[in-house]
Each structure stands twice: as structure tokens, then as C-alpha cells.
Amino acid sequence: xxxxxxxxxxxxxxxxxxxxxxxxxxxxxxxxxxxxxxxxxxxxxxxxxxxxxxxxxxxxxxxxxxxxxxxxxxxxxxxxxxxxxxxxxxxxxxxxxxxxxxxxxxxxxxxxxxxxxxxxxxxxxxxxxxxxxxxxxxxxxxxxxxxxxxxxxxxxxxxxxxxxxxxxxxxxxxxxxxxxxxxxxxxxxxxxxxxxxxxxxxxxxxxxxxxxxxxxxxxxxxxxxxxxxxxxxxxxxxxxxxxxxxxxxxxxxxxxxxxxxxxxxxxxxxxxxxxxxxxxxxxxxxxxxxxxxxxxxxxxxxxxxxxxxxxxxxxxxxxxxx
Amino acid sequence: xxxxxxxxxxxxxxxxxxxxxxxxxxxxxxxxxxxxxxxxxxxxxxxxxxxxxxxxxxxxxxxxxxxxxxxxxxxxxxxxxxxxxxxxxxxxxxxxxxxxxxxxxxxxxxxxxxxxxxxxxxxxxxxxxxxxxxxxxxxxxxxxxxxxxxxxxxxxxxxxxxxxxxxxxxxxxxxxxxxxxxxxxxxxxxxxxxxxxxxxxxxxxxxxxxxxxxxxxxxxxxxxxxxxxxxxxxxxxxxxxxxxxxxxxxxxxxxxxxxxxxx
Ligand SMILES: Cc1cc2nc3c(=O)[nH]c(=O)nc-3n(C[C@H](O)[C@H](O)[C@H](O)COP(=O)(O)OP(=O)(O)OC[C@H]3O[C@@H](n4cnc5c(N)ncnc54)[C@H](O)[C@@H]3O)c2cc1C
Numbered sequence: 247x248x249x250x251x252x253x254x255x256x257x258x259x260x261x262x263x264x265x266x267x268x269x270x271x272x273x274x275x276x277x278x279x280x281x282x283x284x285x286x287x288x289x290x291x292x293x294x295x296x297x298x299x300x301x302x303x304x305x306x307x308x309x310x311x312x313x314x315x316x317x318x319x320x321x322x323x324x325x326x327x328x329x330x331x332x333x334x335x336x337x338x339x340x341x342x343x344x345x346x347x348x349x350x351x352x353x354x355x356x357x358x359x360x361x362x363x364x365x366x367x368x369x370x371x372x373x374x375x376x377x378x379x380x381x382x383x384x385x386x387x388x389x390x391x392x393x394x395x396x397x398x399x400x401x402x403x404x405x406x407x408x409x410x411x412x413x414x415x416x417x418x419x420x421x422x423x424x425x426x427x428x429x430x431x432x433x434x435x436x437x438x439x440x441x442x443x444x445x446x447x448x449x450x451x452x453x454x455x456x457x458x459x460x461x462x463x464x465x466x467x468x469x470x471x472x473x474x475x476x477x478x479x480x481x482x483x484x485x486x487x488x489x490x491x492x493x494x495x496x497x498x499x500x501x502x503x504x505x506x507x508x509x510x511x512x513x514x515x516x517x518x519x520x521x522x523x524x525x526x527x528x529x530x531x532x533x534x535x536x537x538x539x540x541x542x543x544x545x546x547x548x549x550x551x552x553x554x555x556x557x558x559x560x561x562x563x564x565x566x567x568x
Numbered sequence: 569x570x571x572x573x574x575x576x577x578x579x580x581x582x583x584x585x586x587x588x589x590x591x592x593x594x595x596x597x598x599x600x601x602x603x604x605x606x607x608x609x610x611x612x613x614x615x616x617x618x619x620x621x622x623x624x625x626x627x628x629x630x631x632x633x634x635x636x637x638x639x640x641x642x643x644x645x646x647x648x649x650x651x652x653x654x655x656x657x658x659x660x661x662x663x664x665x666x667x668x669x670x671x672x673x674x675x676x677x678x679x680x681x682x683x684x685x686x687x688x689x690x691x692x693x694x695x696x697x698x699x700x701x702x703x704x705x706x707x708x709x710x711x712x713x714x715x716x717x718x719x720x721x722x723x724x725x726x727x728x729x730x731x732x733x734x735x736x737x738x739x740x741x742x743x744x745x746x747x748x749x750x751x752x753x754x755x756x757x758x759x760x761x762x763x764x765x766x767x768x769x770x771x772x773x774x775x776x777x778x779x780x781x782x783x784x785x786x787x788x789x790x791x792x793x794x795x796x797x798x799x800x801x802x803x804x805x806x807x808x809x810x811x812x813x814x815x816x817x818x819x820x821x822x823x824x825x826x827x828x829x830x831x
Contacts, residue, residue, distance in 0.1 A: 318737075320707060342729045345687075346710040349664070349698030358791040359664065361693035375795070380691045381579070384586040385595060388795045431707030431740035435724070440732035452829050458582055476824065477831030488750035494732055502732050509829035516581070530827045532820070533806060537585050539799075548823055549806035550816055557813065564817050565830065 248333040248396060250275060251307075253284045253347075254299050255339050259291030261298045264339040264401070266408035269302045271401045272337055273409060274366040275374065279335070282307055283416070286322055288315040300416035302409065307421045313428050316437075319346035320430040327354045328426035333396040340400035341500070348398045357396040360389065364405040369393075382518045383541040402519060443495025445479060452478035452509045455498055457521075458485045459514015459535065459554055466491060468558045469513060475565040481505065483515050499524040513554045517542030534558065569624035569717070569741075571615040572680040573648070574671055574700075575608040577632055577639040578690040592796040604639040607686025611747035613754040614715060615684055616647045622717050625649045627678070631659060631670050640770055645761035646754070656774035661787030664691075668699035669785055673778035675704060680742065682723075687711050687746045697746035707743040713751045 250272045255262040265283075272281055283299035283306045285292060292310050299306045309329070313321050330336065336351070338344040340362045352359035364386075365377035372394030378387050391397060447453060454473040460466060466480070473480045480496065487497045498505055499521045506527035513534050515521060522545060525531075533546035536553050543549045550557060579586060583601040588594075604612075615626040628643040629652045630636045640651035654670050662670065675683060685697035687710060694710070701708030713734065714726030720741065727735040728748045739745075775782045783789060809816045824830045 319710075323702075342711055342727070345694045346698070346708075346727070349695040350702035350708055353665070353668075353699050353702035359695055359699070360792060361664070361695050377800075378692070380797075381586040381595070382581055382692070384581065385588050385797050386800045387797050389792060390795050391792045431743065432709060433738045435736040435738060437729070438726070438734040438736060440734075452831070476829060478829070484749070490753065497732065500730060501728055504731075509824070509827050511829075530829070531806075532823070532829075538808075539585060539587065543806045543808070546806035548820070549808045550820065551808060552813070552816070557817075560813060561817050561820065565821060568821075 248279070248335055249282055249331065250279045250335045250337065251282050251284050251330065252303065253286075253336065253338045254295060255341065255343065256285070256287065256295040259294040261295050262339065263408060264341070264403045265299065266302060266410075267403065267406040268337045268339065268401050270406040270409040271363070271366055271399075274406070275335065275369055280304055284309070284326070286310075286314050286317070286325070288312055296418045300414065300418055302414055303416045304414055306416050306418045308418055309421050309425055311422055311425060313425075316434045317343055318432065318434045319343060319350075320432045321428050323347055323351050323354065324428050324430060325425045326351060329421050329424050330355065333394070335393060335396060336398045338398065338400050340402045344400045348400050352398040355396060355398065357398060358391050358393070360391055360397060360399045362402050363399055364402050379519075382516055384516075384539070404519070404523065440494060443493045445496065447479055447481045447496055447498070448503050448505050450479035450481075450505070450507055452476060452511075453481045453498070453505060453507045454478045454511045454513065455481040455483065455515060456486060456513050457483035457515030460486065461514075461555065463489070463491045465555060468555065468562070472558055472562045472565075475562050478509075478511070483521050512542050512546065513558060515542055516540050517545060569618060569622050569681045569720070570679060571619060571624060571626045571682045571684065572675065572678065573608065573612050573615050573626060573628050573643070574683070574685040574696065575612065575628050575630050575639055575643055576605045576686070576689045577602050577630065577636045578605045581690075588797045588799055592798055595797060602635070602639075604642055605686050605689040607688055607747060607749055609643075609754045610749050610751050611684040611686050612643045612646055612648060613752045614747055615682075616755075617752060618682070618715065618717060624681070627652060627680075629654065629671065629674060631655075631662070631667050637770055641765055641768075642757060642762060644765045644768060645757045651768075651770040653770050653772045654774075654778070655772050656782075658775045658780075658782035658786045658788075661790060662785050663790040663792040664693055664695040665699055665791065666785040666789050668696050668703055669789075670778065670780060671696070671700050672703045673780050674773065675700070677778070681720075682741060683744045685744070685746045687748045694746070697744055701744035704744065707739050708745070709737055709739055709743070710746045711748045712745045713748045715745070715751075
């Protein structure tokens with residue numbers, strides 16, 4: 247078995263939760279394979295990240311330099327192609343950086359790519375069996391891939407249970423000098439922070455959240471009336487924001503807000519992982535969806551199979567009568 | 569600017585309940601409603617807006633069977649100048665890399681300044697754009713939610729990153745971008761618009777036309793293979809409230825009260 251490399255996402259000197267989840271995924275591929283953390287960045291904080299990585303991996307490759315001050319996937323891809331050995335198994339988080347980096351990295355390394363992996367089932371010889379999801383999580387697929395010549399695997403954040411960093415006391419090796427030519431056609435300029443909206447959904451105890459099932463802008467009223475009746479705030483899934491029906495600041499999910507209400511009502515929301523990624527603190531989830539097989543019912547506490555356009559107004563009326 | 573937009577015909581998840589077929593070899597395809605992949609539609613709209621601002625052309629291209637012609641025609645009705653269908657029995661069963669290799673061969677037959685794809689499609693892999701860019705050795709940016717033409721050598725592009733923040737980049741042309749939903753408001757196409765383009769010819773190119781060795785694409789060339797489709801058993805799942813609507817509402821109100829959901 248070749249070496250397994252885990253690309254450690256980090257911010258302000260702290261490794262992301264996804265780092266230890268990927269260590270767990272690596273162990274599931276092959277518990278015996280030598281594990282190397284890739285810690286890329288710039289500045290004094292980087293050593294703190296190396297320390298955290300060293301607690302979980304036998305080896306840490308540190309690559310630092312001004313070119314890595316911001317994680318530009320095009321620059322990092324070139325560097326990785328320069329430093330990675332043949333037949334490497336590379337694990338990357340399936341976040342907005344991993345989606346940017348990994349498809350191209352797999353081509354340049356000339357190895358297969360496994361995207362958005364949610365489970366690892368078995369390695370038989372060099373044939374790896376993994377699980378993915380398709381159609382927004384409506385179905386899963388069992389997928390096989392020969393990883394004998396190496397592979398790039400994007401691991402879904404939150405899908406694996408983080409491995410305890412069990413004092414691996416890994417050795418930190420500075421690989422910066424081997425980074426090589428980093429010239430590329432894309433230059434990072436700046437990060438523009440998301441606009442702050444009129445309502446802060448992150449502070450709400452109860453959220454009435456609507457998804458594409460609301461069907462029409464005019465129907466949003468239905469959710470607003472329910473929210474008013476129970477003292478909740480209205481939030482939404484991404485398609486509602488894409489359609490410009492609600493402000494971006496109302497969007498729950500990885501590319502929106504992270505919320506931690508006590509009660510979350512998901513009305514006409516299918517339950518994609520990007521949406522659920524914005525739900526923290528294990529709220530009590532009530533889902534109303536006309537499709538009994540909607541993935542949201544797998545994570546919800548209570549479900550109602552019905553048309554929200556009919557069910558919700560009736561519910562609101564009963565509450566108003568109380 | 570000559571722009572190529574890669575589009576895919578997919579089952580419309582808003583119109584269908586996607587289910588696994590009886591032997592787990594595919595999803596149930598009977599009676600499925602298909603449409604253009606949501607992300608691709610935003611990519612086509614963006615291309616049209618750029619063309620209308622700076623001039624040039626928009627071509628839409630798809631790897632698929634003959635039925636994919638209908639999505640190409642739909643995007644031409646939106647305003648694309650032409651369409652190309654890449655279709656061959658040898659392409660069937662391609663993995664992401666295979667699709668990117670087929671597209672690469674077609675790109676090299678043309679002369680495009682900018683290539684757009686959707687950020688992802690029905691299989692959720694979000695891979696073809698990045699692979700295509702790497703194969704072509706062109707710069708790439710994913711999840712693009714803003715494009716500004718600086719001059720004929722470069723663009724300023726915004727990428728959507730975590731928390732809805734936006735990462736601004738300068739990128740050299742020619743390049744490949746994968747487009748995120750919400751970047752614009754795609755125009756509506758009516759039946760009339762589609763009728764207008766009904767007689768336009770859409771050339772079909774196969775492996776031979778593209779100079780592709782059939783053993784490198786399709787089922788034969790795929791390194792990533794689906795073994796089966798299934799619905800995972802994720803334990804308990806939700807307690808589904810049963811009964812008449814009235815009974816369900818009564819139960820739900822009790823639950824809401826108990827959980828502090830009613831103030
Ligand atoms: C990089 C990236 C980031 C993303 N970030 C986010 C994010 O932050 N937040 C987010 O939400 N999404 C995000 N997405 C999009 C995500 O993948 C899904 O497309 C999206 O969450 C789907 O929203 P939905 O559940 O409202 O719509 P759909 O998936 O279309 O689901 C609609 C549901 O409504 C049900 N329904 C329809 N009509 C009715 C009715 N009358 N009554 C009852 N039920 C009905 C249907 O059965 C279906 O389950 C992101 C995607 C990408 C690629």
C-alpha cells in the first residue's frame with residue numbers, strides 16, 4: 247500500500263474539523279498505511295497547525311511561503327504535483343477549496359478521482375470500494391476504483407467520525423524548498439465578506455425554513471404567517487435566494503449562514519448536505535415534504551408527508567385559534 | 569469573445585421522485601422528466617450576457633445520446649448561436665474523466681476564449697470543469713458567481729466560498745470556469761422560442777470525428793465504476809406523523825409546544 251496524504255484545511259492557526267475526519271477516512275482505507283499530513287500556508291500560525299497535525303499523523307509535510315498565504319488552488323495544485331511521490335493516495339476535504347483543487351490535481355497526477363465520498367467500505371487488493379450520493383442525496387451509489395497507481399479522494403465534511411488525535415508525535419518535515427515553479431494564470435485578489443441582512447437568523451431559537459417546495463414567491467407569505475404565529479424567524483434554502491425571493495442573509499447552509507436554533511422546521515426542503523451543513527447544535531427538526539422518500543426525513547426528528555401549500559396554512563390557522 | 573458552454577441533460581429533481589430500480593443497476597428511468605442541469609442554465613445565461621456586452625459568439629455543447637439534442641435546442645432558444653452534440657456508442661458509461669476527455673477533443677477543434685461548465689450536475693461530483701481545464705492546461709476557477717471582462721486578456725471572477733463570502737481573482741484568458749447558481753437570473757424560454765430554433769442543424773460528432781481512441785473513453789476507459797445504486801439505511805429517521813390532517817396538526821402542535829417551538 248502506498249502512502250496516504252491528508253491535505254489539512256486550516257484557518258487562523260487551527261486545523262478544521264474535517265482534518266481529523268479525513269484521518270479517520272484514511273484509517274478506513276488502510277489502517278496500516280503510513281499517514282502524512284500536508285500543511286500548506288504562510289506565517290507563524292502554520293507551526294501551530296503542524297503541531298495539531300503531528301498529533302494525528304506519523305509525518306507532517308510543511309510547505310510554507312508567501313505564495314500560499316491564501317489557498318489559491320491553482321498554485322497549490324502545481325506545488326503538490328511537484329512534491330507528491332508516485333502512487334500517492336491523496337485525501338482532500340470536499341469543500342469549496344477541494345472542489346477547486348482536486349479534479350485538476352487528479353488529471354495532473356494522472357490518477358482517478360473520487361468525488362464527495364461519504365463512506366469507505368473495503369480495500370481488496372488495490373480495488374477500493376466507496377459510497378457516494380447522487381441526485382442531491384436521493385440515492386447512494388457503491389463505486390469501485392483501482393487505486394494501485396494512486397488516487398485523489400474528496401471526503402465529504404461531516405461524513406466520517408473524527409479520529410481522536412492520539413499523540414502520534416509525528417515528525418515535521420519542511421518541504422518548502424521543493425515547491426518548484428508556481429507560476430499560474432489565476433491570481434487571488436481579495437475576499438469580499440457576505441452582506442449582513444436585516445434579520446439575523448443565527449440568533450433565532452425557532453426557524454421556519456422554506457425550500458424549493460414553496461414553488462412561488464407569493465407563497466412565502468404562508469411561511470411568514472406560520473412564523474408570526476409561533477414567534478419564529480423565516481429562513482430558506484439556496485434556490486430561494488438564487489431566485490432572488492429572499493436575501494442571501496436568510497440562507498441556511500455551507501454557502502450561507504450557520505444556525506443553531508432549538509427547533510428547525512424544514513418546509514419543502516429536500517435535505518442536501520450543503521443545506522444541512524449549516525445546521526449546528528442538533529436542533530429538533532420537523533420536516534414537511536410531499537415526497538416520503540425525501541432525504542430530509544432521514545435526519546429529521548418528526549416528519550409530515552403532505553403538500554406544504556395546503557398543510558401549513560391549516561397548521562397556522564389552528565395555532566392562531568389557540 | 570467566443571464562448572463554449574458545456575451542458576448536460578439530467579432528470580429534473582424538482583419534477584421527479586428519484587428512486588432506485590428493481591435490480592439496483594440504475595435509477596428508475598420510466599416516466600422521468602428531463603431538463604437541462606440547473607447549473608448549466610446559469611452558465612449559458614452568463615455567456616449570453618458576456619457576448620451581448622463585448623461581442624463574439626456562444627456555442628453550447630453536450631456529451632450524450634440523441635435526446636440531449638433537446639437541451640441544446642432549448643439553450644439555443646435562449647440565444648446561443650450554435651450547438652454541438654458529441655454522441656457515440658463508445659462514449660456510453662464514461663466516468664468524469666472520460667467526459668472531460670471527449671470535451672477536450674472537441675474544444676481543440678474550435679477556437680474558444682472562454683469555456684464554461686456548471687459547477688456540478690446530477691451525480692454531484694463537480695469534476696468535469698476542473699478536469700477539462702487541467703487537460704487543456706488552461707487556468708481554472710470553480711463555483712464562479714461573478715464575471716467581469718477586464719480586457720481581451722483577462723477576467724475578474726468571484727468564487728463563492730464558505731459562508732457566502734466571495735473570493736475575487738484575476739484569471740488569464742483563455743480559461744475554464746465552472747458556474748455556481750445565483751450568478752444571474754436565467755431568461756425564460758417559451759414554446760415559441762424553441763419553435764424558432766427547431767429547424768437549426770446541430771452537428772453530431774463521434775469518436776472518429778474527434779480523433780478519440782474508443783478504448784480510452786466510455787465504459788472501456790472508466791476507472792471509476794458504479795457497482796450499484798441503493799438507498800442507505802440511516803437508522804431510525806423521522807417519526808412520521810400519521811392520521812387525518814387534523815390529527816397530524818394536533819400532534820404537531822403538541823410536539824412544537826414540548827420542544828419550545830411556540831412562544
Ligand atoms: C458549493 C455549493 C454550495 C451550496 N450551498 C448551499 C447552501 O448554503 N444552502 C442550501 O440550501 N443549498 C446549498 N447548495 C445547493 C444544494 O446542493 C441543493 O441544491 C439545495 O439545498 C436544494 O434546495 P431545496 O431542498 O430547497 O430544493 P430541492 O432539492 O429541489 O427540494 C425541494 C423539496 O421540496 C419538496 N416539495 C416540492 N413541492 C412541495 C410541496 N408543494 N409541498 C411539500 N414539499 C414539496 C420536494 O419533494 C423536495 O424534497 C449548494 C450547492 C453547492 C454546489
